[in-house]
Amino acid sequence: MNDTGNKKREAIACQGGGSHTAFTAGVLKGLLRSEFRQEHEVVALSGTSGGAVCALLVWHNLLGVMRPWRWRISTPSGATTPPQRPTSRS
Numbered sequence: 070m071n072d073t074g075n076k077k078r079e080a081i082a083c084q085g086g087g088s089h090t091a092f093t094a095g096v097l098k099g100l101l102r103s104e105f106r107q108e109h110e111v112v113a114l115s116g117t118s119g120g121a122v123c124a125l126l127v128w129h130n131l132l133g134v135m136r137p138w139r140w141r142i143s144t145p146s147g148a149t150t151p152p153q154r155p156t157s158r159s
Contacts, residue, residue, distance in 0.1 A: 076110040077108060077110070078109075078112045079109045079111050079112065080111075080112055080113035080114075080115075081114050081127075082114075082115050083097070083115065083116030083117075083120030083121070083124045084116070084117065085116060085119040085120035085121065085122075086117075086118055086120075089119070090120060093116075093119070093120050093123050097123055097127055101130070111127075114127055114128055
């Protein structure tokens with residue numbers, strides 16, 4: 070905390086690319102333990118490639134919305150992802 074008792078505001082940029090992403094995930098795990106969060110407020114997270122995935126997961130954790138995912142992406146044809154099996158139109 071600074072002299073006025075406020076938390077330090079931090080912005081984090083996450084690198085991507087193979088082993089860099091694994092390293093980033095480990096660093097974020099350590100940084101976001103309660104000791105860090107008592108003195109720091111994460112105000113921004115960004116990333117590239119795998120680092121963007123790390124940033125997304127951290128934001129979801131910080132916001133308290135971690136839950137099992139059911140990915141459903143609508144397409145113009147109305148299909149959903151994962152792709153639906155075509156049905157026979159005989």
